[in-house]
Amino acid sequence: MTQVAADVASYLKRRARWSPLEIAFWVFAFASIWLFPQKHLILTETAILALFALSLDLILGYAGIISLGQAAFFGLAGYFSGLVAKYGIINDPVLALICSGLVAALLGFVTSFLVLRGSDLTRLMVTLGVSLMLGEVANRYSSLTGGADGLQGVTIAPIFGRFAFDIYGHTAYVYCLVVLFICFLIARRIVYSPFGLSLRAVKGNALRAAAVAIPVNGRLVAIYTVSAFFAGIAGALLTQTTAFCSLDVLSLNRSADLLLVLIIGGTGYLYGGLIGAVIYKFMQDWIASLTPQYWQFWIGFMLVLIVLVGRERISGWNEALRTFLVQLASRVLGRKPALSAAAPDRG
Amino acid sequence: MPILETRELAKRFGGIMAAADVTLSVEKGARHALIGPNGAGKTTVINLLSGVLKPTAGRIFLEGRDITALDPHQRVRLGMARTFQINQLFLDLTPLESIGLAVAERLGAGADWWRRVGSRAMVTDEIADIVERFRLGDVMYERTAILPYGKQRLLEIALAFACRPRVLLLDEPAAGVPEAERYELLATIASLPADVTVLLIEHDMDLVFSFADRISVLVNGALFVEGAPADVARDPRVKAVYLGEELDG
Numbered sequence: 322m323t324q325v326a327a328d329v330a331s332y333l334k335r336r337a338r339w340s341p342l343e344i345a346f347w348v349f350a351f352a353s354i355w356l357f358p359q360k361h362l363i364l365t366e367t368a369i370l371a372l373f374a375l376s377l378d379l380i381l382g383y384a385g386i387i388s389l390g391q392a393a394f395f396g397l398a399g400y401f402s403g404l405v406a407k408y409g410i411i412n413d414p415v416l417a418l419i420c421s422g423l424v425a426a427l428l429g430f431v432t433s434f435l436v437l438r439g440s441d442l443t444r445l446m447v448t449l450g451v452s453l454m455l456g457e458v459a460n461r462y463s464s465l466t467g468g469a470d471g472l473q474g475v476t477i478a479p480i481f482g483r484f485a486f487d488i489y490g491h492t493a494y495v496y497c498l499v500v501l502f503i504c505f506l507i508a509r510r511i512v513y514s515p516f517g518l519s520l521r522a523v524k525g526n527a528l529r530a531a532a533v534a535i536p537v538n539g540r541l542v543a544i545y546t547v548s549a550f551f552a553g554i555a556g557a558l559l560t561q562t563t564a565f566c567s568l569d570v571l572s573l574n575r576s577a578d579l580l581l582v583l584i585i586g587g588t589g590y591l592y593g594g595l596i597g598a599v600i601y602k603f604m605q606d607w608i609a610s611l612t613p614q615y616w617q618f619w620i621g622f623m624l625v626l627i628v629l630v631g632r633e634r635i636s637g638w639n640e641a642l643r644t645f646l647v648q649l650a651s652r653v654l655g656r657k658p659a660l661s662a663a664a665p666d667r668g
Numbered sequence: 669m670p671i672l673e674t675r676e677l678a679k680r681f682g683g684i685m686a687a688a689d690v691t692l693s694v695e696k697g698a699r700h701a702l703i704g705p706n707g708a709g710k711t712t713v714i715n716l717l718s719g720v721l722k723p724t725a726g727r728i729f730l731e732g733r734d735i736t737a738l739d740p741h742q743r744v745r746l747g748m749a750r751t752f753q754i755n756q757l758f759l760d761l762t763p764l765e766s767i768g769l770a771v772a773e774r775l776g777a778g779a780d781w782w783r784r785v786g787s788r789a790m791v792t793d794e795i796a797d798i799v800e801r802f803r804l805g806d807v808m809y810e811r812t813a814i815l816p817y818g819k820q821r822l823l824e825i826a827l828a829f830a831c832r833p834r835v836l837l838l839d840e841p842a843a844g845v846p847e848a849e850r851y852e853l854l855a856t857i858a859s860l861p862a863d864v865t866v867l868l869i870e871h872d873m874d875l876v877f878s879f880a881d882r883i884s885v886l887v888n889g890a891l892f893v894e895g896a897p898a899d900v901a902r903d904p905r906v907k908a909v910y911l912g913e914e915l916d917g
Contacts, residue, residue, distance in 0.1 A: 518768070531719075
């Protein structure tokens with residue numbers, strides 16, 4: 322192998338290396354199990370929202386597909402996991418979780434062909450349309466779904482037959498956090514693979530991507546399906562941890578909140594959805610404690626502010642902050658930065 | 669048998685015939701130039717050949733195989749790659765990553781979703797080869813968006829070359845390249861391997877006549893004259909419609 326080839330290989334691999342900052346993030350996330358035991362209920366919701374936002378980031382941040390219909394996958398899997406538990410079809414929660422994800426992935430695969438062509442606006446409308454249709458179907462078949470009253474009588478068996486869900490959300494939080502972490506690892510693996518790189522190429526320039534033999538549509542179908550799987554896992558987690566599922570899981574609000582989370586956290590670096598979910602949930606909690614009735618006013622206010630200041634500038638802040646933190650961390654730990662976009666050394 | 673052939677290829681945009689009955693054949697190993705005044709339909713022909721546009725009528729054959737209905741990426745896999753007149757690059761990626769995409773795709777590693785980028789020596793070795801051949805080593809870690817224009821033009825060709833085409837379609841490779849960076853580009857084009865068949869669209873007559881061994885002239889979407897460079901240069905009809913004074917001088 323020549324020197325240049327060795328440089329090329331090490332440069333390409335460098336991006337996928339874990340940075341100290343990432344490790345710190347996950348250490349802190351798992352430490353929260355012991356650090357904030359009284360906050361487990363909201364942390365559970367946060368972990369679910371984070372996973373849901375991660376699913377949108379995979380298509381929006383990496384493949385450039387904007388969607389207002391992620392709730393379709395979330396809700397379908399939510400109902401599926403509720404129904405299989407209620408009627409005792411799949412009693413093991415982990416197996417039910419995976420099956421729910423696969424059902425959502427199937428819907429994702431089928432509907433992915435609708436988002437292949439067209440502008441952002443077309444995609445917004447098509448994805449919105451699919452989730453509206455699904456919401457109405459759930460409403461219509463209320464004998465099965467419980468309609469406006471929600472799906473009652475769901476009982477979730479203990480995980481692995483040992484860990485029962487409790488009212489404080491301890492089991493639920495650990496369960497959700499572990500599932501989030503596993504899904505994150507898979508997503509991370511995907512985005513740092515040649516497949517993931519080709520998604521960024523498709524997002525950047527689909528015309529050229531096809532001209533270097535990348536099957537653009539095939540790649541979009543694949544990532545849309547994976548994204549639907551993750552969204553489905555998130556939806557199933559919500560049903561399993563609350564033992565309840567209502568029409569709200571399919572609502573437009575849910576998809577719109579998700580965009581908001583990603584706008585707060587930023588897209589295209591995997592942590593945007595996670596960080597955005599933490600900020601969103603805790604801000605919501607904090608504002609709601611100040612003004613229980615009007616908290617949405619402040620959420621709306623912030624949304625306007627963020628959009629006016631501009632996504633570009635915020636992602637610029639993110640970038641600057643990240644670079645700063647990575648450099649800081651690498652100085653403290655005496656390691657080379659891996660996550661940063663800064664120029665690598667020339668060997 | 670010609671390596672690339674079109675039969676009565678036509679493309680209509682509304683009322684405008686952008687290409688009309690273009691029957692073209694490019695011999696294996698040729699350096700074939702397609703020239704013509706602005707708006708003659710040269711880029712339309714390239715877009716039809718590469719599959720970006722679907723023809724209104726007519727057929728395209730690559731090595732005897734009818735590829736008219738194939739998608740762009742399938743044509744690349746069969747051995748025909750192109751460059752673009754206006755840069756179509758991955759601005760947020762580095763040249764190294766961009767070339768890597770093309771190489772990985774050709775070696776069947778592009779859909780690999782569980783392996784890390786850069787972990788296959790077969791791919792990285794070839795990336796290194798191409799980076800060196802196109803003299804992109806000094807900028808290979810930079811974001812493509814900030815490269816000098818001449819380097820971007822080189823990367824245009826490098827990306828097509830990384831697909832290891834047997835037929836290479838170059839759409840005005842020297843367009844807009846400043847004089848200082850021009851030599852490097854022309855030298856790179858001249859040093860393309862002889863077994864790669866090249867179909868070149870170009871406005872720069874110096875480049876066309878120094879490079880091509882066969883020239884087709886396109887006027888108003890239709891083939892007008894075809895022949896060896898010397899014959900085309902002498903042809904009075906070509907002089908009249910297009911070359912005129914440029915060649916007299």
